[in-house]
Structure formats: C-alpha cells, structure tokens
Amino acid sequence: MTPEKIVILTGAGISAESGLSTFRDAGGLWAQHRVEDVATPEAYQRDPTLVHAFYNARRTRAAEAEPNAAHIALARLEAKHPGDVLIITQNVDDLHARAGSRNLVHMHGRLMGALCHACQHRWPAPREMRATDPCPACNAAQTRPDIVWFGEVPYGAEIIDPALSAADLFVAIGTSGNVYPAAAYAQHTARLGAHTVQINLEAASNARDFAESHFGPATDVVPKWVESILRR
Template identity: 60%
Template sequence: MNIVILTGAGISAESGLATFRAADGLWEEHRIEDVATPEGFRADPALVHRFYNERRAKARAARPNAAHEALARLQGDPRHRVTIVTQNVDDLHERGGASAVIHMHGGLETALCAACGHRWPAPAEMAPADPCPRCARPATRPDIVWFGEIPYRMDEIAEALEAAELFAAIGTSGNVYPAAGFVELAAATGARTIELNLDASSRSSVFDEARRGPATQLVPDWVDALIG
C-alpha cells in the first residue's frame, strides 16, 4: 500500500520538544515574526541565530519516542511504500530509524548560505558573521523555511500524495499551509485519510477518521494494525 504520513510538532512533544505555537501566539517566548520570518532575520540576525542555537541544542538532547520508532517499523515493512513528510525541524524521525524523510520546513542540522545557496552540517553554535565554506561570504542562516518562504520538495510531496492510498496526519495543528491542505489532495485521488492527534485540529472534519490521544500510544497501535 502507498502510504503518505505528515507529521507535526505533536509527534515530538513527548520527546520534550515544544510545539510550534502556544495559545498566546508565542514560540518559546518569542514572537513568531521576530524569529521565523525573513524580515525578523534581517532586523536582528543575532537574535534569530541564538534562538535556533537553543532549538538545536534541545533537539540534539531529545530522544526519539515510541511514535517515531513505530513509523520506522512501518517504513520497514516490505508490503508498504511509506513516505514520511514532516513539518518538524528536528531529526528524531531519522534517529528513530526512518529514512528518506522529507523535511518540508528544513532542519536544524544544516546551515544555509543566503548568498550562494550552499548547505553544510550545522555546528552547535551559529552566528551572523560565520563565513560560508563555499563562497566565504558572511551570509550564514539556519536552513529553516520561514513564513513567507516556499517549503522544500513540494513537487516530490505532490507526487507522493497523488499516488497515496492512505494518508495520515500525526500531531499537526492544521493551521499551517500548504501542509494543512494535503488531506484534500490525497482524498481527491481516492486515498483514505486519518488524523492521529492529541486534540482535534482545525482540519479534523475533513478526514475520514480521527483518533485522539498521545502519539506514543496512538501511533504504535495504528502501525501494529497495519502491519498485522
């Protein structure tokens, strides 16, 4: 079976990583506009680098949980072709055993040169004056897709959704597009859709099925049923 799985912050929350946006609209006590937009980076690159340095440290200290590991088990079942698309910028899917994960919003583990587009492994600490290893310009930025920028690998995601027979959204809020619209794209080609979430998302009513509870319980049970 062709399965496409979209994961959001909820799948990493039980590993101790904060979900993207709190009820007060802040992310780790910062305004989204200050730390997750190109404008915010231009206004205060040092602040943005400090913010992502802290996120990188927390992500590296976190450990994959049972939900990450269950998806890796599903991906390893030869009866299924599983594409994992994540909105998360941590690497817990990979450390949990998954492979070829599509990080549509980028990742903390790579640095990006805003001048020439070169990417390289991110050090623990990054700063505005860091030179690009390729062009030597001090244009280093986190390899993160901010608001107002185009998510990565959208063509690959669209192809996977067109071929999907089952689409699952796990731990997503349903508030951020284009990911929030993936359920309709999958359903339009005949895929069955399921949402696995602690609470109802803003898109819950669109899914064929919805299950509520912690990801570390829901996802292993769902995977066990699929693997049989």
C-alpha cells in the same frame, strides 16, 4: 486491504513527548518570542544575532531530545511495510532520522543544517551558529539556519506532490491543521481517492477532511495504529 502507498504528515505533536515544545506551549521557546521577530526573512535581516540565538537554543534542545515510541513505530512501518511509506515532516528536529526513518522529507527545513544566504550552499550546522560564520563554498559571512521561514516556499514539492497524488492512505499525526500547504494535503488526497486518517490529542482544525480519527498521546496511539497496518 493493505494500502500500497502510505504518505504520513507529522507535526509538532509527535515530538512534544520527546520534550520539544510546540508553538502553543506556555513557557516554551516560542512563547518567549514573536514569530515576526525570529521566523521570517525580515527578522533575519533586521536582527540576525537574535534569530541565531533562538535557533541555537532550539538546536541544543533537539540534540538533547530522543526519538519516542511514535518515531520508532513509524520507522518500523517503513522497514516492514511491503509497499511505499513516505514521511513528510513539518518538524525541523532530526528525531525521525535518528529513529531510523529514511524515506523522509523535511518540508520546513532542518535545525541541523546551515544555509548560505548569499549562494544557497548547505552544510551541517555546528551547535552554535552566527551570521558572521563564513560559507564553506563562497566565504560570504551570511550564514543562516536551513529553515523555511514564514513567507518562504516549503522544501520537497518535487517529492511531495507526486507522492500525494499516488497515495492510497494519507495520515496526519500531531498536526494542528492550520499551516498551509500541509493543511490542504488531507483534502487533496481524499479527493483523489485516498483514505485519510488523523492521529492527534484532539481534533485538528481540518478534522472534516479525515475519514478516520484516533485521539490520544502519539506514543500510545501511533504504535497501535502501525501494528494494525502491519497485521493486514
């Protein structure tokens, strides 16, 4: 039976094969900094120059990366599936959008976006951002990346919550199962009757919440899984 409403959660694992490091990668950007120093509102208040330097480097790497076969396969699923496909991504890169996905929620924000800390105005981020950059709307010199930092509320609940409630199929790809609220989505949708699938290199921390599992590189497993859905 073909699922009508598919909700897909993606994490760092889907972009790793495009060369973007995850929290746990040795030698990656995250390995050079403590989360408390670069990814909290308090860190921004304490040392905005360091925070901007960190995200400027991430933005540069993301801009140089290319969508991989997994991103492209999910865009194809959205285009070809007769029902609804929503991608909720924990990633802040723009690889899903560049692959062609349109029904997309960036729950943790976007590297390619700038946010005014004073008035909440948003605009496209330049490659290099500084806290002293003036806001185009209010002229305040309180520019920050449009990123949901630890301790802040994720974006898109008004879209995510009803989509999860209506899902026939929930799929988590490249996620650790450690970051909430996303880590609770599989259990929530399963309780409401959805079939749950994880696609990962190895079992996620919340593996018990999935009825079906596929393990291996996302660039290999995701296209095969998409084809299996489109053939139904």
